[in-house]
Amino acid sequence: MTADVERDLNTIEGFLDESSDLDRLVKSPAFSAEEQVAALSALLDKAGIKSLAANFVKLAAQNRRLFVLPGMIAAYKMLLAEKRGEVTAEVTSAAPMSDAHASALKDALSASSGKNVNITAKVDPALIGGLVVKLGSRMVDTSLRTKLNSLKFAMKEVG
CATH class of the missing domain: 1.10.520 (Peroxidase; domain 1)
Incomplete structure (x- = not known):
């Protein structure tokens, strides 16, 4: 049921x-x-x-x-996912991920979290490249936009 x-x-x-x-x-x-x-x-x-x-x-x-x-x-x-021991990762990418990339990411996240991970994929072209992965309270931002902003901030401190 x-x-x-x-x-x-x-x-x-x-x-x-x-x-x-x-x-x-x-x-x-x-x-x-x-x-x-x-x-x-x-x-x-x-x-x-x-x-x-x-x-x-x-x-x-x-x-x-x-x-x-x-x-x-x-x-x-x-609630259903919790009962099954699953967690959901919200993955935002600059372009749609291929099935192979999504599967590899799912496997890597499952291995690191120790739980079965489901992926909710979103696309945000403003990221330029890379991924933003949110899994529970953790977030990993490897987007090119964030790296460029960090570089821009570092350059302002130097100059």
């Missing part, structure tokens, strides 16, 4: 990420609870989501708490 709920919540999270209209429906107080429930019920039925996750989303809508749905999904995923 946990796998069904996780899969369905991931699907709902994907819908929220992909659709600005759905995001507006979820976050806007302009829509009544009845409108939100009706719209989400239609979406969930069309997507084939009829599990506990569907009931949870509808209950959040009925109680006017739909605006915190993304946070509730994230909290559920964190």
